[in-house]
Amino acid sequence: MIQINNIHKSYITGQNSLHVLKGIDLRIEAGEMISIMGASGSGKSTLLNILGILDNYDSGEYILNGLKIKKLSERKAAQLRNKMLGFVFQSFNLVSFKNAMENVALPLYYQDIPRKKRNLIAMEYLDRMGLKEWAHHLPNELSGGQKQRTAIARALISKPKVILADEPTGALDSVTSLEMMDILQEINKTGITMVIVTHEYDIAARTQKTVRITDGLITEIINN
Amino acid sequence: MFDLDRWQEIYHVLRKNKLRTFLTAFGVFWGIFMLVIMLGSGKGLEQGITQNFGDMATNSVFIWTQQTTIPYKGFPRGRRYDFDNEDTKAFKHSIPEIKYLAPRIQAGDFRGTNNVIRGLKSGVFNIMGDYPTFNQIDPLNIIQGRFINDNDITEKRKVAVIGTRVVDILFLKDEKPMGQYIQIQGVYFLVVGIFKSKRTGEQANQENMNIYMPFTTLQKTYNYGNAVGFFSITSKDGIPVGVVEEKAIRLLKQRHFVAPDDESAVGHFNLKKEFDKMQGLFLGIGLLVWIVGIGTLLAGVIGVSNIMLVVVKERTKEIGIMRALGATPFRIITQIITESVVLTTFAGYFGLCVGVGLLELINYLLGSTGANTEMFLHPGITFSVAIIALSILIVAGALAGFIPARRAVAIKPIDALRAE
Numbered sequence: 001m002i003q004i005n006n007i008h009k010s011y012i013t014g015q016n017s018l019h020v021l022k023g024i025d026l027r028i029e030a031g032e033m034i035s036i037m038g039a040s041g042s043g044k045s046t047l048l049n050i051l052g053i054l055d056n057y058d059s060g061e062y063i064l065n066g067l068k069i070k071k072l073s074e075r076k077a078a079q080l081r082n083k084m085l086g087f088v089f090q091s092f093n094l095v096s097f098k099n100a101m102e103n104v105a106l107p108l109y110y111q112d113i114p115r116k117k118r119n120l121i122a123m124e125y126l127d128r129m130g131l132k133e134w135a136h137h138l139p140n141e142l143s144g145g146q147k148q149r150t151a152i153a154r155a156l157i158s159k160p161k162v163i164l165a166d167e168p169t170g171a172l173d174s175v176t177s178l179e180m181m182d183i184l185q186e187i188n189k190t191g192i193t194m195v196i197v198t199h200e201y202d203i204a205a206r207t208q209k210t211v212r213i214t215d216g217l218i219t220e221i222i223n224n
Numbered sequence: 225m226f227d228l229d230r231w232q233e234i235y236h237v238l239r240k241n242k243l244r245t246f247l248t249a250f251g252v253f254w255g256i257f258m259l260v261i262m263l264g265s266g267k268g269l270e271q272g273i274t275q276n277f278g279d280m281a282t283n284s285v286f287i288w289t290q291q292t293t294i295p296y297k298g299f300p301r302g303r304r305y306d307f308d309n310e311d312t313k314a315f316k317h318s319i320p321e322i323k324y325l326a327p328r329i330q331a332g333d334f335r336g337t338n339n340v341i342r343g344l345k346s347g348v349f350n351i352m353g354d355y356p357t358f359n360q361i362d363p364l365n366i367i368q369g370r371f372i373n374d375n376d377i378t379e380k381r382k383v384a385v386i387g388t389r390v391v392d393i394l395f396l397k398d399e400k401p402m403g404q405y406i407q408i409q410g411v412y413f414l415v416v417g418i419f420k421s422k423r424t425g426e427q428a429n430q431e432n433m434n435i436y437m438p439f440t441t442l443q444k445t446y447n448y449g450n451a452v453g454f455f456s457i458t459s460k461d462g463i464p465v466g467v468v469e470e471k472a473i474r475l476l477k478q479r480h481f482v483a484p485d486d487e488s489a490v491g492h493f494n495l496k497k498e499f500d501k502m503q504g505l506f507l508g509i510g511l512l513v514w515i516v517g518i519g520t521l522l523a524g525v526i527g528v529s530n531i532m533l534v535v536v537k538e539r540t541k542e543i544g545i546m547r548a549l550g551a552t553p554f555r556i557i558t559q560i561i562t563e564s565v566v567l568t569t570f571a572g573y574f575g576l577c578v579g580v581g582l583l584e585l586i587n588y589l590l591g592s593t594g595a596n597t598e599m600f601l602h603p604g605i606t607f608s609v610a611i612i613a614l615s616i617l618i619v620a621g622a623l624a625g626f627i628p629a630r631r632a633v634a635i636k637p638i639d640a641l642r643a644e
Contacts, residue, residue, distance in 0.1 A: 054548060054638040074553045074633070082550020093545045093641070097236040102229065109229050110550040154549070 001162060001193045002028040002051060007060035009046055020046045021057070022216035028195065030161075033188040035196045035204040038213035045166060047213065048197050052085055052164045053077045065161055082110050086155025086192075090167035092147040094139040100150045101126060101135040107158040125153040129183070145176040152183060162193040169203055181206050234563045237535055248531045249571035251524030256572045256613055259517030260579025260605055266513050268586075268603030270506045275601050278422040278431075279363040281324070281458045282499045283465040287472060288454035288491045289480075296483035305480050307452040309443075314475060315455070321468050323460045326358040327439060329453040331409065331446050340394065340435065341407040347393040349386075350434045351408060353442025353453075361456045364431075369402055369417030376438040382445070384408065385417035387432035411445055413437060424601065465496045518616070525568065525620040532564050532628035543632050544640025553633040560632055564625025565618055572617035576610060 009021040020043045028034055038044040049055035050062065053069060062069045065084060072080065087093075094103045101122045108118035126135050129149040139147055148168060155163050165184065169177035181203060188194045196207060204210045205224055212220040238245045292303045312327050331351035338346040359371045369385070376383055384406065386394075395401050405412045421431035443450065459468040473490050476482070482489040536543070543556060583603050590600065605613075 049638050052548070054641065055636070078547060078550050078552040081548060087548050089641070093541075093548075095542060095545060097232070098229075102232075106546070107549045109227065110546075110552070110555065115228055158550070 001030040001032070001065055002026070002195075003061075003063040004051075005061040007047075007050065007057050007062065009043075009050065009055075009057045020216050021050075023060070024213075024216075024218055026211065026218065028193060030193055031188070031191050032209065033185070033194040033196070033207045034209040034211060035198055035207040036211045036213060037197075037199060037201075037204050040199075042213045043216040044197050044213050048164055048166055048195065051162075051195060052087060053081055078110075082107055082158055084161050086158065086160040086163040088148070088151050088155050088163060088165035088168045090170040092139070092144075092151045092171070094147060094150060094154075096139055099136050099138050100131060100142065100146075103139065103150055104153045104157055106154060111158070122153070122157060125157050126150070129153045144172050145179060148172060148176075148180055149183065152180075152187070156187065156192075160192065162195065163187065165194065165196045167198055168196060169198065169200065177203065230559065230562065233559065234566055237539070237563055238567065244531060244534075245567070248527050249567060249574075251527040252521070252568050252571040252617070253524070253575040253578075255517070255521030255524035256575035256617060257579045258520045259513070259613060260576055260610075261582065262513040262517055263510075263605050263609060264579070264583040264603040265600075266506070266509050267605065268600045269509070271603075272424070272601040273502060273506075275422075275424045276427055277495075277499065280495060281361050282496055284324075284361050284456060284458045284495045285465050285469040285472070286454060286456050286493045286495070287469075287476065290488055290491045292482055292486055292489040294483040294486040294489075296486070297481045299481055305482075307455065307476065307480075309450040309452065311452060311455075311476060311479060314479060315457075315472065318475060319468060319471050321459050321463045321471070322457055324357045324360045324456075324458045326355045326361055326456040327452040327454075328355075328358065328456065329353040329439060329442055329448055329451065331442055339409050340390070342394040342404070345394050347390070349390055351442070352434055352436050353439040354436050355439050358436075358456060361458055363422065364419040365422050366417055366419050369415070371417055371419070372436060372438050377440050380440045380444055381438060382411065382413045382441055383416040383437065384413040385419060385436040386415055387434050388418065388420050389429065389432035390435055391418055408435065408437070409446065465494060469494055521616065521620065524571075525624045528564055528568055528621065529624035529627055532560060532625055533631060535563075536560065536628045536632045539632075540635060540640050543635065544637050544642075547637040548641060556633050557626075557629040560629040561622050561625035564628070565621035568617050568621030568624060569614070572614065572621075576613060580605065580610070 004024055004026050007021050007024040008019075011018045011020060024047060036044045036047065046055065050057050051064075053064075053072065056071070064080070067080075069080075081087075094100075095106065098106070101119055104125055105115075105118040105122035108121060109115075113121075123132065123135060126132055129152060131146060131149055131153070134142060134146060134150075139150070142150065148171075163184075168184065169180050172180060177200075184194060184196070185206065194207075196203065198204055208224060210222045210224060211218055212222070289305055289307060292299065292305075293301055295301045307327070309327075312325065315322060315325055329352075331353065338348055339351065340347055340349050354372055355377060356372050356374060364371065366385075367388070371385055372383070375381070386401065386406070391401050394406060395404070401415045401418060404415050406415060407413075421428040423431060442448065455472070457465075457468055457472060459465040469492060473492060474484070476490055477484055477486070546556065547553075583605070586603055
């Protein structure tokens, strides 16, 4: 599903150049659930951003579902993100003035699906997350777990091939974290590839494979 | 395009900071309001002034005699002379460019002395001897009867056409002036017509005090021989009245032994020149109004642009989320431009309505209070000007949104997401 070869990435800030990724090779099969661990500043988030076509890379190769991702136009990138990828963020990133249902429906809005239809689909996904009652609540009326479940529903609605989660449990308590992992594992079982960035061992332990990154290089791949 | 989510977003953004939205909108409101008021007032001034010309043919020239200033052919300087009926014939004979020729003579100079009597009533009026053509050059609004006609001229009939003020002074309210006789400087005349001036204000009052009689009647009745007071002339269509003016003056000088280089012996007034000057003035006023108006509007629009930049900055993270979820740059751009256009158009439309409303109110007050409207009449803007103003607003709104929109898509999604 995902194949990256010798990816390099530097950030240039004024005179200084910060070499963040120093040649990453990784292969993630369809339906796999892997976790990426590393100290802060190790480059794990940068890697996730590149995987999510939110950021570009300097050299190397990235193939997503057989498609070479290199120097895409913003429009093409947006469409690929919309169709192929689902995002789950640490800080949920729900749109504050849209209720849960509208937030979930947002990716379909960008596919120009009529409002009625996309809201209907959104309700279905919210129902699967057990949030049907909360559909018309604004994000600030939801608990952390509910927000993250809404975000997951939003990530799922466009039927992506891959879900990228950046510290999905970082802002949640331990009980809710475990609940969230159950949901993510459940989703993975339906065949969706999942990449989770985390620094919690017990979260990482629930994935099939853990990739450890140190100073921009993969130092270790553990099969859990 | 008309998805509810789009409008929800606009509504949310504009509502989030109501005071800011209001102040921004006020800038645009004020710009278009001022533009409308200034344009309307300019129009009112123009219409007020133009009305003073009545329906006068603008391609007309008026010529009268003055004292000579240069001795010529044995005549001394300071000589007085009169035009005469022979000049009229000469004009017709030798200046084919003339369309209407109206010789006129004014009876007496009886300032302060009653010169018209009817029964126990009397008044001081201007007595004019005219040809029917005069009504083609400076038309009167004949409200009853008729103006002087050709038969009056050839038969030297003792008939008079009188103004509404003359009627008010010489007749009681329930009397019918038509067919009545009035005594003008001792001679009885039959009233055959009543007119009302097409001018406004003081000029109209003056004109309504006039009494017109056939030119030939006046000459004969009051012993003017064949003297002519002054000529009103219009040129044929397509011929500049200046050409006729020049030819007529040259002919008159020749016929009355006036030195060709005597500039002040023949008095003349070219209405076309005055009218052109006036038109130039109004063009200038109009131009100034547009420049100032557009400037004010621009200030408002820059305000909108500025605020949109702030809004984009505030929403950086939100825009980042949207882009991560698959919003294309085009979508972000159109969203922000729509916000800007909506804001400017609403504010501007409101300004347009208030401006037009105020002009209508002024118009109504001018009409109902009967204020002296000599300089100001029917202020207002035309429909096409309103449409132009609205189009300017929409374009300006789009331009105002463009820079912030570019800024919004210039932010990389990853940077936008990172912003807290």
